[in-house]
Amino acid sequence: MLGLEVVSAPGVASVGSVSGETRAVVGGFAARLAPALVMALSVAAFLVLWQLVVRAGLISEQDLPAMTTTFSELWSMMHTRSFWTAFGETVRGWALGLSIATLLAVPIGILLGSSQFALRSFRVPIEFLRPIPSAALIPLLFLTLGTTLKSEVFLATFGAFWPLLVQTIYGVRDVDPVALDTARSFGVGRFERLYRIKLPSAIPYIATGLRISSSVALILAFTAELFMGTGGLGQLMNVAESFGLTVQVYALALATGFLGLAIYVVFAALERRALRWHPSQRVEAT
Amino acid sequence: MNRRAYHSAAIAAEIAVPLGILALWQWWTVQAADPKFPRLSTILVQFRELWLFSQFELHVVPSLTRIALGFGIAVVLGIVLGIPLGLSRWARIVAMPHIEWWRAMPPPALLPISIVLLHSIGNRQKVSFIAFFCLFPILLNTIDGVRGIDPATIETARSYGIRGLERIRRIVLPAALPQIFAGMRTSLSLAVIVMVLTEYFSSTSGVGYVLLISKNMFQLAPMWAAIVLIGLLGYLLNLLLVLVERRVLAWHRGWRAAAAQ
Numbered sequence: 135m136l137g138l139e140v141v142s143a144p145g146v147a148s149v150g151s152v153s154g155e156t157r158a159v160v161g162g163f164a165a166r167l168a169p170a171l172v173m174a175l176s177v178a179a180f181l182v183l184w185q186l187v188v189r190a191g192l193i194s195e196q197d198l199p200a201m202t203t204t205f206s207e208l209w210s211m212m213h214t215r216s217f218w219t220a221f222g223e224t225v226r227g228w229a230l231g232l233s234i235a236t237l238l239a240v241p242i243g244i245l246l247g248s249s250q251f252a253l254r255s256f257r258v259p260i261e262f263l264r265p266i267p268s269a270a271l272i273p274l275l276f277l278t279l280g281t282t283l284k285s286e287v288f289l290a291t292f293g294a295f296w297p298l299l300v301q302t303i304y305g306v307r308d309v310d311p312v313a314l315d316t317a318r319s320f321g322v323g324r325f326e327r328l329y330r331i332k333l334p335s336a337i338p339y340i341a342t343g344l345r346i347s348s349s350v351a352l353i354l355a356f357t358a359e360l361f362m363g364t365g366g367l368g369q370l371m372n373v374a375e376s377f378g379l380t381v382q383v384y385a386l387a388l389a390t391g392f393l394g395l396a397i398y399v400v401f402a403a404l405e406r407r408a409l410r411w412h413p414s415q416r417v418e419a420t
Numbered sequence: 421m422n423r424r425a426y427h428s429a430a431i432a433a434e435i436a437v438p439l440g441i442l443a444l445w446q447w448w449t450v451q452a453a454d455p456k457f458p459r460l461s462t463i464l465v466q467f468r469e470l471w472l473f474s475q476f477e478l479h480v481v482p483s484l485t486r487i488a489l490g491f492g493i494a495v496v497l498g499i500v501l502g503i504p505l506g507l508s509r510w511a512r513i514v515a516m517p518h519i520e521w522w523r524a525m526p527p528p529a530l531l532p533i534s535i536v537l538l539h540s541i542g543n544r545q546k547v548s549f550i551a552f553f554c555l556f557p558i559l560l561n562t563i564d565g566v567r568g569i570d571p572a573t574i575e576t577a578r579s580y581g582i583r584g585l586e587r588i589r590r591i592v593l594p595a596a597l598p599q600i601f602a603g604m605r606t607s608l609s610l611a612v613i614v615m616v617l618t619e620y621f622s623s624t625s626g627v628g629y630v631l632l633i634s635k636n637m638f639q640l641a642p643m644w645a646a647i648v649l650i651g652l653l654g655y656l657l658n659l660l661l662v663l664v665e666r667r668v669l670a671w672h673r674g675w676r677a678a679a680a681q
Contacts, residue, residue, distance in 0.1 A: 169513045176514045197536050251426075255433040259441055266651040267613040269628075272620065273635030273643055277456055353526040360528050361620065368528065375532040383532050390529040391521060398524040 199381045208385040217370070217389075224366035224393070227283065227355035231290020232348055239295050239347075240340060243302025244332065253303065264300065268293040268354055272361050286358035286366070293354040294347035298340070305339025306332050341408035345401040352394055367393075458641045463648060466641040471649050475630070480649070483615055483626040486543060487657070490550025491611045495604060497551070498558030503588060505559075506566025506596070523556035527614055531621050541622040550614050554607040561603025565596030598672055601665045608661050612654045627653070 184201040187193055199207070211217045246253045268289055275285040309332050317327050359368025367390055374382035446460040458466075471480065505511050531549070538545045569592065577583075577591045619628025627650055634643040 172510070172513050173517050177517050180518060193537075197539070251430055251433065254430045255437040257434060258438045262438075262651070262655055266654055267609070267616050269613050269616040269620065270631065270647045270650040273631050274456075274647065276635060277638075277640075349524070349526075353528065356526045357528045357617065360531070371529065371532060380536055383536070387525075387529045387533055391525045394524040394526050394529075395521060398520070 196380065199384055203381055204384045204388060207381045208388050211382070211385055211389070220365065220367050220370045221389070221393070223283075223364075224352075224355055224359065224368065224390075227286040227290055227358065227364070227366060228348075228352045228397075230283075230287045231355060232294050232344075232351040234287065234291045235294035235298055235347060235351065236344065238291075239298035239343070240302050243299045244306050244328065244336070246299075247303040247306025247336070248328070248332065260296075260299070264296045269357060272357070275358075276362055281363045283364060285362055286355055286364040289358045290351040290354045294351040297346040297350060298343040301339045301343030301346070302336060305336030308339065309335045338405075338409045341405040345398075345405045348397050348401045349394065352397055356390060455640060458644055462641050463644040466645040467648055470630075470642060470645050479625055479627055479630050480653075482543075483619065483628070483653075486546045486550060486618075486626070487611045487615050489543075489547045490615075491554050491608060493547070493551040494554035494558055494607055494611075498555050498603065498607075499562055499593075499600060502559045502562025502600075503566055503592060503596070506563040507592070512563065519556065519559065522552075523560065527553045527610075528617055531617065534618075535622060541624075546615070546618045546623070546626075549618050550611050553614050554611050557606040557610065558600065558603040561599045561606075562596055565599030566592055568599070569595045598669055601661075601669065605658070605661055605665075608657055609654060612650070612657065616650060 181201050184198075188195055188198055188200040195203075246256060271289060271292065275288060279285040279288060313331055313335075314327065317331055322330065355366065356368040358364050359366035360372050361368075363369050363372065367386055371383055371386045371390075374386060442460065449457050449459040505515055527549075530552075534545050534549045535541055538548060573591060573595065574587075577587050582590060615626070616628040616631070619626035620632050623629045627646060631643060631646045631650070634640075634646060
């Protein structure tokens with residue numbers, strides 16, 4: 135073991151450098167392929183286990199449809215218009231909620247983060263409103279805005295607003311004070327300082343807030359549909375559930391899971407892009 | 421002097437703004453006279469009648485029990501599973517696809533399934549549902565915390581012959597604890613939301629149940645009182661956890677302060 139390492143040390147490798155590099159490339163390829171393979175196997179094993187548990191009768195098929203049954207139900211659902219309409223409605227509620235929350239939270243966050251006085255004035259109301267579970271607002275929305283898209287968007291906006299607000303405030307307050315003072319002494323105006331220095335340095339924080347809020351907005355859009363009957367995947371699930379169509383309920387949960395995963399993957403990638411220069415990302419780069 | 425004036429003004433604003441918001445709420449509800457938005461004073465009177473403490477044992481205690489059990493199970497499982505996953509790269513590779521899938525799944529999408537699968541609308545379903553969704557933030561933060569330990573610390577421990585469970589208890593767990601607490605904070609606010617959802621969907625007791633029933637019977641003051649109560653619960657539970665964290669991590673903060681000097 136120790137001997138091998140000595141042989142492949144750089145000093146010896148004047149002739150063998152090419153082969154050494156090839157080996158490194160092949161090694162890199164295998165090192166990258168092996169985890170992907172293991173991950174795929176792990177997912178496959180789970181799916182097989184699901185199938186076996188049901189087929190062996192450990193869990194009754196009434197309670198848990200077999201994996202193949204569920205996927206084929208999802209497949210046939212995907213050939214219906216009503217599924218895609220519902221899917222689109224859920225995505226619409228999510229997108230509107232997240233956009234409105236962003237348009238509100240980022241400017242307010244910048245304002246509160248820039249002024250110590252403003253932040254202290256609104257600290258208590260924010261600390262109090264932030265942990266309020268938005269789910270508690272469902273009955274109120276039911277009675278005021280009714281089972282409309284407005285309710286769904288309001289709920290998604292309310293939920294998505296707080297993580298983004300807090301992240302933006304942190305981001306603006308984390309600006310390098312030297313950079314700010316330097317800009318000031320060079321006579322850079324207030325507005326330009328905000329635009330050139332505060333906003334760029336807050337962007338990684340905002341990206342993290344967006345990643346959190348994008349998931350929260352989906353949860354609340356779906357919640358509104360499930361509990362209030364606003365059109366969408368949640369409403370389809372509610373109908374399937376009340377008719378006892380268990381296979382459909384499972385297939386819809388799968389569809390929602392895939393939507394959640396897609397949203398998470400996209401926003402996590404955005405976050406990584408925004409954080410590219412940040413030290414916390416350097417470990418992963420190697 | 422100027423600085424002091426500024427400080428007193430800031431403190432005054434910190435007190436005046438929340439009071440102003442409450443006053444505005446009262447003024448607006450009096451003026452609007454809309455039955456859907458009862459006066460703040462009416463809500464507060466209702467709050468006192470219901471929750472201090474005639475219905476407290478009937479509905480608040482079951483909800484709190486569910487949160488405590490679900491959250492407790494999630495904390496234990498998250499740490500117990502997270503430490504080996506943080507220490508072993510291959511274990512992470514095997515487990516990550518599953519963790520990523522379930523953490524991206526919106527909790528309400530599994531509500532009907534949880535009832536079918538567990539044959540229960542009682543505590544069994546509610547506690548396991550809360551525990552399941554609280555698990556992921558704690559698990560992921562534990563993994564991150566363990567991965568972030570300075571390798572030199574581990575090497576030093578090894579050269580001193582500290583190994584096995586001793587190493588985990590003395591070195592790995594304390595080092596990961598700040599991050600574990602960050603995960604617990606996320607999980608706790610999630611626990612309150614999930615608690616309301618499970619009770620709102622199907623139950624016979626709890627704060628979420630009161631919310632549902634009073635809405636269905638158009639009893640608006642009790643409904644508002646329940647909303648205020650849930651907000652208060654979320655706030656107080658968060659506060660409690662922050663206090664615990666401050667106590668448990670006192671060594672950590674002290675150490676950081678010393679390092680900064």
